[in-house]
Amino acid sequence: MINNQRHPSSFRDPSGYVINDQGIFKRVINPIYFKQYSSLKDSGFFDKLFNNNLLIPHSEELSTESKIIIIPEQIPFITYPYEWCFLQYKEAALLTLKIQKYALDHNYSLKDASAFNVTFHNGQAVFIDTLSFDFYRENEPWRAYKQFIAHFLGPLLLAYYHGAQSLKLLSNFIDGIPIKQLASMLPYKTKLNPFLYSNVHLLAKFEDKHNDDYEGKSKKTTLSKKAQLNIITTLYDYIKKMSLKEHSEWGDYYTKMNYSDEAFKLKSKIINTWANTIKPKTVIDVGGNDGTFLRLLNQDIEQALVCDVDNNAVDFNYKKVKTNKETYMLPFVLDVLNPSPSLGFNNKERTSFIERIKVYEPQLTLALAVIHHITLTGNVTFNMSAEFFAKFSKYLIIEFPKPGDSWVERLLNTKGEFKDHFNFYNVKNFESAFLQNFDLVEKTEITNTKRVMYFLKRK
Amino acid sequence: MHFLYFDPGLGAMIAQAIVAAVAGVVLFSKGLMFKIKSFLGLVKNDDDLFDDIDVKESDIENKNTGDK
Numbered sequence: 001m002i003n004n005q006r007h008p009s010s011f012r013d014p015s016g017y018v019i020n021d022q023g024i025f026k027r028v029i030n031p032i033y034f035k036q037y038s039s040l041k042d043s044g045f046f047d048k049l050f051n052n053n054l055l056i057p058h059s060e061e062l063s064t065e066s067k068i069i070i071i072p073e074q075i076p077f078i079t080y081p082y083e084w085c086f087l088q089y090k091e092a093a094l095l096t097l098k099i100q101k102y103a104l105d106h107n108y109s110l111k112d113a114s115a116f117n118v119t120f121h122n123g124q125a126v127f128i129d130t131l132s133f134d135f136y137r138e139n140e141p142w143r144a145y146k147q148f149i150a151h152f153l154g155p156l157l158l159a160y161y162h163g164a165q166s167l168k169l170l171s172n173f174i175d176g177i178p179i180k181q182l183a184s185m186l187p188y189k190t191k192l193n194p195f196l197y198s199n200v201h202l203l204a205k206f207e208d209k210h211n212d213d214y215e216g217k218s219k220k221t222t223l224s225k226k227a228q229l230n231i232i233t234t235l236y237d238y239i240k241k242m243s244l245k246e247h248s249e250w251g252d253y254y255t256k257m258n259y260s261d262e263a264f265k266l267k268s269k270i271i272n273t274w275a276n277t278i279k280p281k282t283v284i285d286v287g288g289n290d291g292t293f294l295r296l297l298n299q300d301i302e303q304a305l306v307c308d309v310d311n312n313a314v315d316f317n318y319k320k321v322k323t324n325k326e327t328y329m330l331p332f333v334l335d336v337l338n339p340s341p342s343l344g345f346n347n348k349e350r351t352s353f354i355e356r357i358k359v360y361e362p363q364l365t366l367a368l369a370v371i372h373h374i375t376l377t378g379n380v381t382f383n384m385s386a387e388f389f390a391k392f393s394k395y396l397i398i399e400f401p402k403p404g405d406s407w408v409e410r411l412l413n414t415k416g417e418f419k420d421h422f423n424f425y426n427v428k429n430f431e432s433a434f435l436q437n438f439d440l441v442e443k444t445e446i447t448n449t450k451r452v453m454y455f456l457k458r459k
Numbered sequence: 460m461h462f463l464y465f466d467p468g469l470g471a472m473i474a475q476a477i478v479a480a481v482a483g484v485v486l487f488s489k490g491l492m493f494k495i496k497s498f499l500g501l502v503k504n505d506d507d508l509f510d511d512i513d514v515k516e517s518d519i520e521n522k523n524t525g526d527k
Contacts, residue, residue: 023516044496048514052514052515054514087508090467090509091508091509094509094512097512098512098513098514101512102514103500103512140471141475141476142475143472144467145467145471145472145475145478146467146468146471147467179471194481194484194485195481195482195485197481198474198477198478198481199478202474202477202478203470203471203474203478205470206471206473206474207468207474209470210468210469210470210471210473220467221472221473221475221476223475223476223479225476227476227479227480227482227483228475228479230479230483230486231478231479231482233482233486233512234481234482234485234486236511237511237512240507240509240511244468245460256524310503319508323509324510337511419478423502436469
């Protein structure tokens with residue numbers, strides 16, 4: 001018996017479960033799933049999925065009569081659906097459909113279509129639930145169809161009609177947006193679209209109608225494979241064409257910013273010089289926008305996490321990741337003032353951002369042009385933000401925009417009559433708070449700006 | 460044996476027949492439009508980030524070779 005921890009999120013599927021064996025995630029397969037597993041393995045289906053980067057590759061560690069253990073390629077940092085930008089969400093949905101189509105072509109079928117079966121790794125979406133495949137049964141409808149609508153099409157439609165913030169709804173509805181609620185939240189005109197009418201409104205009606213069927217004798221329903229493929233193909237085509245309206249309004253952030261070309265270069269040079277002294281392999285850029293400064297970091301980075309509160313910035317970043325085929329960059333959406341909490345049963349199914357970043361422990365944290373937002377928008381004290389950043393990594397490069405900086409002034413002006421209460425926002429108070437948690441390695445002003453850069457080391 | 464650890468929703472199972480019928484019509488009309496458009500020379504190749512639903516069969520290693 002291996003003495004290790006069963007992962008608290010791995011309890012839904014009786015086919016097997018995930019364990020954490022001294023820091024390595026492994027998957028234990030129960031005898032109930034042996035038939036499926038060996039068929040998937042022997043037919044070469046798994047290998048095909050691996051070769052096409054659709055499913056996380058694994059190797060077999062142990063095979064006995066009572067269990068099989070596989071070790072999947074380890075993913076250093078997991079992001080959850082409510083942390084994805086629109087483009088990532090879309091890719092995850094398309095990946096799921098692509099896999100289902102491929103599975104059907106080979107006489108298998110996905111038995112679930114949860115958004116949590118997907119995460120981002122090496123610059124692309126990858127399916128991580130190896131035990132989601134089952135045999136396709138002749139003329140059986142797709143059992144995961146409703147789940148797909150609740151987990152993927154629903155959130156994407158809400159993002160399209162009500163803005164990208166809607167993607168965060170999945171942190172409340174970890175089993176997907178209820179279909180009836182989804183239908184009620186879509187504008188009336190969606191009823192006139194045959195695709196949306198059938199996939200959402202009609203589905204909601206049918207679900208409502210059969211809700212009271214408590215006998216549990218699920219009546220036999222049939223659907224030909226061709227018909228199922230039609231559903232999957234139209235879903236794919238529709239989702240592939242989706243894009244956010246707000247994209248067009250987004251200009252280039254760095255042209256809006258109050259940075260001259262020279263100051264911009266200087267800032268990047270300072271960051272590079274400091275980073276060079278520690279040669280980090282892992283970095284997180286908090287409030288990193290579209291990843292501009294990280295891309296200017298000429299270090300041999302293994303993985304860079306770039307989070308921002310603005311979905312558009314993350315979308316832009318992810319688009320660059322795709323176009324440049326960058327494998328080291330992992331963008332995601334995160335609100336520093338409300339980072340993702342722990343969720344699910346016993347609050348242990350999905351770990352909070354803070355817990356994940358503590359385990360990951362990047363070697364360097366960048367917090368550029370973000371402290372004034374935390375302090376003046378969120379009213380978070382310097383002591384609190386210093387404590388927050390001390391949780392991330394040993395080294396912190398933080399930029400402090402002084403009073404007089406145009407952004408700082410703008411934020412202060414929004415405070416109206418309370419502006420005077422924010423007199424504490426100055427270099428002296430910033431330093432005294434942060435130096436309680438950190439030692440000062442170096443500090444330098446960016447010439448011709450009202451900004452100071454700090455290189456700090458955690459105490 | 461078939462084990463089911465979440466409710467697929469009876470309504471959703473039945474609804475799929477109609478959804479599929481609609482999907483069939485949508486696909487048929489799209490195909491028709493495509494034929495008409497290509498006949499008139501109106502088809503433009505959109506440079507999308509995502510390819511189409513079919514997996515391009517490759518048994519050779521297709522690992523990422525992105526820059527670091």
